[in-house]
Every structure is written in structure tokens, then in C-alpha cells.
Amino acid sequence: MEITLDKHSANQASVKIKLNEADYQPKVDAKLKDYARKATIKGFRPGKAPVSMVKRMYGTSVMVEEINNLLSTSLNDYLKSQTFRILGDPLPVIEDADKIDWNEQKEFEFQYKIGFVEDIKVNLDGSLKATSYSIKMDEKEVDNTIENLRSQYGKMTNPETSEENDFLYGDLKSEDASFEKTFSLPLSKVDKKSLKKFLGLKKGDTVTFEPSKTIKEDLASTIGITEEEAAELKGNFTFTVQNINRTELAELNQEFFDKLFGEGQVNSEEEMREKVRSIMSENYNKELKVFSDEKIKEKLIESAQIDLPESFLKEWLLKANEGKVTEDQVEKEYPIYAKQLAWTIISNAIAKENEIQAEHEDVIEKTKEMIREQFASSGLGAQLEASMDMFVDNYLKGNDGQNYMQMLTSVQNDKVLSFVKGKAAVKEEEISVDKFQDLLAN
Known part of the structure; x- marks a missing residue:
């Protein structure tokens, strides 16, 4: 077997794999002998059919299967040994595969296109500047929200x-x-x-x-x-x-307070006003955190200047989602995908270099927070907490385990961003709701 790598550019290459008969035939022969021992063929007692007959009947299909297995294992092992990071999956060159004569050929050559990026270093020397925003609630916003609530329950x-x-x-x-x-x-x-x-x-x-x-x-x-x-x-x-x-408008009375927050949680207009202000501030600050984190990601992506193999990734996205997306859809969505991919590469590089790791306990806690937020207005309270372990277990096992992996990635990203903020020059700024809306608009 001979494997060669031909780099076409800084981020795209082709891998050629040459196989001769000695690479695959021993496994083919062993598989055919096993078939012969187990096969039931008309005119022969079970397991007594000649190997030569089994070979005529199944030889080509067994050879194709063993060569595909060999190619998959060899290509994966070869790519794992490289210093660069593979993006997407290798794409076989179909034109070459269509020319193969499986019945006559003894030697084969296969070619794959790959996209990659070299290992990157992220500079966190304090030159990164970021702003951490918090909301300053004014009475007008609180008044408007209370009036909307009174209208909803009116x-x-x-x-x-x-x-x-x-x-x-x-x-x-x-x-x-x-x-x-x-x-x-x-x-x-x-x-x-x-x-x-x-x-x-x-x-x-x-x-x-x-x-x-x-x-x-x-x-x-x-x-x-x-x-x-x-x-x-x-x-x-x-x-x-x-x-x-x-x-x-609903009257500002105990019945209204109980409908909003649950029985006995708020007992006066002043308490209600403070509760509304607190909830609004919390919600806005969550949005501001997401906004601030996205700005930090953008600055890291800009400074890292990762050169993604755009044409390869578009081709891979189209083939990986064959029948589900069109070329126009891939073209339209690619910038969003590229930004997320660049951040994933950067996040993994920072995590690896600084030994940042998401632990199972972190995943459990983050899942609990997510569930509490989803049920925040349900009024379940103690009932929810009593069944929390069951909710967490069901969620993390869902989607064939993908929910767990997504939550694990989310935890690592949180830790990486927290680490980055610790290294960056972060400026604290309190802003009004109007200023926040302006930030989002820009």
C-alpha cells in the first residue's frame, strides 16, 4: 500500500491510496473460506460447497467490501497522524472510482479531496479589548412592562x-x-x-x-x-x-400578583414593581452577556485569521446533506457556518493549550439551569426540583446522545470564554435599554 499527500493550497489537498493484490487478497480469501464453511448452496450439503464456486459467486462483492474497509481504516489512520486538522470528511473523487474494473483489475488507485487548517496559536497577551455590559433599568421601561402585563391579564x-x-x-x-x-x-x-x-x-x-x-x-x-x-x-x-x-387593565391587587408570580410570592404593588424590575434586568443582562460574548468571538476570529477551504467546505456541505439542501442554500448559509467553524477551531485550540476541560458535573449543572429557565413561569417550583434528576437524565440521553455532546461543547465554550475574559482588557459599562437596542441594531 502506498499513500501520498498532494497539497494544492494552504488548506486543500488530495490523498492518493494505491493498493496491490497483496494488500487485500489475504482478507478476501479468509472471508471466502468462511463463507464456504457456512454457505448453503443448492446441490451441496451445508458447508461443503467448493471454495472455487463460492469465489465465482461472491468473490467480487467480497473484494469490494474488503477494499472499502481497508481504504476507510487506512485513510483515517493516515489523516490522524498528520499535524493539520481535517475539516468535514474526505470526498472521494467519483470520476476515478467510475473507471474501476472490479472483475479484472488487481491493482487499484483511489483519490480523495480533503480540506484542512494547520494548527493555530491564539494570542491572549492582553491586547484583546472587550466590553462587559450591564443594563440600567429606567422607570419608563418598568411602567411600560407593567402596563402590558395589566393589558394581558385585563x-x-x-x-x-x-x-x-x-x-x-x-x-x-x-x-x-x-x-x-x-x-x-x-x-x-x-x-x-x-x-x-x-x-x-x-x-x-x-x-x-x-x-x-x-x-x-x-x-x-x-x-x-x-x-x-x-x-x-x-x-x-x-x-x-x-x-x-x-x-x-387588570387591577393592581393580590389576584393579579398571584397570577403573575404564583400564590403569595408578591404581596404589594411595590413588591410587584421590584420583582418586574429584577426579572427584566436579569433577562436583559442575559442578552447582553450573549451579545458581549459574540463580540469577543468575532475579535478572536478576526485576529486568528483562519484560512478556511471555502470551495471544499461548500462541496462537502452539499454532499453531506444531499437531498436536504440546494447549492443556493449552502451559498446563503455558508458565512454563518464558517463563523461557527472558525470559533470551534479557536475554542478547541485555547482549551487544548490551556488544559481547559468540560467535566461531567458541569454538564449536569448547566442542564439543570436550562431546565429551570424553561419551567421558570410554570409555577412548579419544588415539584420541578424533586424530579430534576429525571428531567436531566431524559434530556441528556435524548437525540441518541447528541444532547449530551452539545451540552459538553457548550460548557467548554463557556469555560474558554471565561478564560479569555480573564486575559483580556475588559471594560465595564452600564447602558440603558435604548442604548442596548442601538447596539443590537448595529
Whole structure:
């Protein structure tokens, strides 16, 4: 057997494997003898068929099977011995394989395309700068959230006349009668300049307006039509009111507090306000942590300058997901995949160099945290904790063990990021919700 590596570029190569008869024939002969001992062939007693007959019947298929096994083992062992990191899986050169004459050939040559990156070093000398954000909740945000909660838990009424923030249920018609649609119009989506004509309406009243100029956002989804249909809504339309719907805000009483947080958890308006503020801060800070971590990853990826074998990876992604994705989909999703792959390479390199390892106990704790978050609003509390081990065990065994491996990777990434932050120049900054939204937008 002869294996050779031909590097075409800094990240792509081909591997050629040459086999002669001595490499595979002993295993083929042994397999055929075993077949002969076990085979039941018409005209012969079990196990008494001549090996020569078994060879004529099964020789080619056994040879193909043994050569494929030999190729797989030899290629994997060879690639493991290299200093570079293989990306994806080796891709056989089909054109060469199609030329093989399995019945006549004694010597074979196979070729595979591979993509790789050389081992990388990540410099963590303190030059990496990062910002750790925390949220500063202002009273306006708390007020808005409480009002939304009161609206969600409020009582629906049908008043005589319309007011701001009501919903008008009725029929929208074009002047030429070519369009008609019954829907519920939220007055909160009506442009401020046009709102006056929608106030003080009663059942049976009709108002004339131009939808594209009056409904200030999400015209198609508000009316319940396609974007194409919405684009055709030109000129004046009439809207006839069938009903007026209004939500009366829930009262700030014990019943409302219990619905929100569970019985007896909050006993006053002040306690409720503090609880809402605390939950909002916690949720925003979780989002900010994710945002900050992503920015650190981006800086590490940028500084590492990993040269990925783009054309190879796109071909591999297409073949690995054959029938599930198109070339256009691979092309569109590749930047996201490449970013994640680059981070995985960097994370593994940092973990290896600094002996960072995810332990089983870490996986268990992270899984518990995830389950608690999922059931946070369920009110199960003590019942959940009593059955936590069962929930954790079921989750980690799910998806044929893939859940465990994903959680293990997540734990390692957390540890790597924590290590990186310890080496970086991290600046603490408290920001408002508006500033956070600006950060996300950019």
C-alpha cells in the first residue's frame, strides 16, 4: 500500500491510496473460506460447497467490501497522524472510482479531496479589548412592562364608542367593490394624524381612509393579506364598524400578583414593581452577556485569521446533506457556518493549550439551569426540583446522545470564554435599554 499527500493550497489537498493484490487478497480469501464453511448452496450439503464456486459467486462483492474497509481504516489512520486538522470528511473523487474494473483489475488507485487548517496559536497577551455590559433599568421601561402585563391579564369589554388603543372589528371595502376584507383594526397602529377620525365611532359607523397612508406599520399582517395584495391597496377605502373591543387593565391587587408570580410570592404593588424590575434586568443582562460574548468571538476570529477551504467546505456541505439542501442554500448559509467553524477551531485550540476541560458535573449543572429557565413561569417550583434528576437524565440521553455532546461543547465554550475574559482588557459599562437596542441594531 502506498499513500501520498498532494497539497494544492494552504488548506486543500488530495490523498492518493494505491493498493496491490497483496494488500487485500489475504482478507478476501479468509472471508471466502468462511463463507464456504457456512454457505448453503443448492446441490451441496451445508458447508461443503467448493471454495472455487463460492469465489465465482461472491468473490467480487467480497473484494469490494474488503477494499472499502481497508481504504476507510487506512485513510483515517493516515489523516490522524498528520499535524493539520481535517475539516468535514474526505470526498472521494467519483470520476476515478467510475473507471474501476472490479472483475479484472488487481491493482487499484483511489483519490480523495480533503480540506484542512494547520494548527493555530491564539494570542491572549492582553491586547484583546472587550466590553462587559450591564443594563440600567429606567422607570419608563418598568411602567411600560407593567402596563402590558395589566393589558394581558385585563378584561375584554365592548364599549359604545371608540377610544384610543381600542380595536375596531369591521369590514374594509374598496370604492369600486373589487376588494373586501373583515378584520380587527388596532387603533394603536393608526397614524397619529389620522387617528382622530377613528375616535368616537359606534357600531354601524363608516369611516373613509387610505390604508397605505393610515396604517403606519405591518399593513399586510394587520389586515391579514399578502404583501403583494397590500401593495395594491391604493386610493380610498371604507371601513364599517361591526364591534368595538377594549381591554380594561387588570387591577393592581393580590389576584393579579398571584397570577403573575404564583400564590403569595408578591404581596404589594411595590413588591410587584421590584420583582418586574429584577426579572427584566436579569433577562436583559442575559442578552447582553450573549451579545458581549459574540463580540469577543468575532475579535478572536478576526485576529486568528483562519484560512478556511471555502470551495471544499461548500462541496462537502452539499454532499453531506444531499437531498436536504440546494447549492443556493449552502451559498446563503455558508458565512454563518464558517463563523461557527472558525470559533470551534479557536475554542478547541485555547482549551487544548490551556488544559481547559468540560467535566461531567458541569454538564449536569448547566442542564439543570436550562431546565429551570424553561419551567421558570410554570409555577412548579419544588415539584420541578424533586424530579430534576429525571428531567436531566431524559434530556441528556435524548437525540441518541447528541444532547449530551452539545451540552459538553457548550460548557467548554463557556469555560474558554471565561478564560479569555480573564486575559483580556475588559471594560465595564452600564447602558440603558435604548442604548442596548442601538447596539443590537448595529
